[in-house]
Amino acid sequence: MSIQKPSIPQGTRDFGPAVVARRNYIFGIIRRTFEKFGYAPLETPTLENLSVLTGKYGDEGDQLLFKVLNSGNFLKKQKGDKITEQVTAEDLEAGAKAVLPKIAEKGLRYDLTVPFARYVVMNRGTLTFPFKRYQIQPVWRADRPQRGRYREFYQCDADVVGTDSLLCEAEIVLMMCEVLNTLGLTDFTIKTNHRGVLRNIYQGLGSEARETDLFVAIDKLDKIGQDGVTKELLERGFSEQAAAQLFELLAVEGSFTEKLDKLRAAFGAASVPTDAADSYKGLQELGQVVDFLTAFGFEQFDHLEFDPTLARGLSYYTGCIFEIKINNVNMGSVSGGGRYDNLTGAFGLPGVSGVGFSFGVDRLYDCLDELNLFPESAATTTRCLVTNFDAETMPLLLPLLRELRAAGVPSEMYPESGKLGRQFKYADAKGIPYVLVQGPDERAAGQFKLKEMKTGEEKTLTLEQVLAALAA
């Protein structure tokens, strides 16, 4: 066999011990926050049947699905003596679209929301609604990797199904803030909008062109500017007049509620028909979310922004939508979500409303890394290295190792006796904060030498003192 350079697939990564420790630090904060808000954990299979996945993410999404080839001889099926061709000459003639469903019936999970919807439908008889679940698992997309974009990455979802209450939306904002605050991120913006607002804007333009084309175009406003959006709208069949009208509507300024009021007036002026209860549902619901937050005692309204240009790609959102931008890092959104009135409808359970959001851990990691926000303690798990002075006395230190671990101090003994220099280097390279030494001198006195690596400070202590120092 010839020697080959080892490699991993494009867009995937190995995570070394220090990286995993830091990722677990992020996972831990997110998990604890979700649980604090009453969400229960759920896990679903890596593989889903392709029939569950296809058609849920639009044409683009279907392209980005990783499909898994059927096992065995995927070209033929044998039942007893009877062999049937799975793929016929006509299929091959018809191209990939005809062949694919015959050779691949499973695919890798693309997000966590669709598997969740499938789970809810399959278990609707046993679930108590409203059902609140969180889910932290990797997802896969056959995308072209680039900055902040991977082919395998983790999502941390929290969703509620079975209630229309806007309390859920308000709590999403609370959870977003809690996680970001705990991680030490300070310069972030939670952008919020409502699909109803977007629909009203579309109605206000009075154009015949496609609604989704408008949403895609205005979502890019901060990226390509007013001229770029105008150009794109004209290409998609909107009139110049409609484009001008659009920017008039979007040009609302002020606080969250001031923007709501101004837009309400602008809609009225543009003769946009009101929804139920003689008001605009999107604006009204956003106002309700703010009211809930105020009643809760929420104090970070400076981080919450009503952005009428926010659209978000996934087509199933129908109500409030959210997105988090970390402002002092050049990175795509680290979190997003929203309400979808009919997600389970695709699986035969219509009329169940859900709302949820997701953190992208890999992007959060990149942000924290760039801003140097990881605490040092997140880098390593071992807290104390017990040096191995020589082969004869090493066994005498094993009870100490047991004591340390019993006291809940993550500890390890250097497995080989030999130069202390090597052992200290090991501790330094691994980022272990404390090193414990007991040589003949200390043993004679019944004591230990504890060195704090960061300061270089060394103390001679009794066992009780060592345990007290390390437990702190």
Next chain:
RNA sequence: GUAGAUAUAGCUCAGCUGGUUAGAGCGUCGGAUUGUGAUUCCGAAGGUCGUGGGUUCGAGCCCCAUUAUUUACCCCA
């Protein structure tokens, strides 16, 4: 799928107009130091210059192809 950039030591990168034996920093290993890391000093190991072809007396450098990586677009966490 579209467009660009890059590929030289384990890592980050130099390498002049194409000219002898391809360099540096970091890391690794050994020593100064058989009771102490990070800091200091000395030394060593480490290279199919991504791969294949071409031009040339001569290619890390120029040309073609190919593969991989990466950035941007589309879309998205």
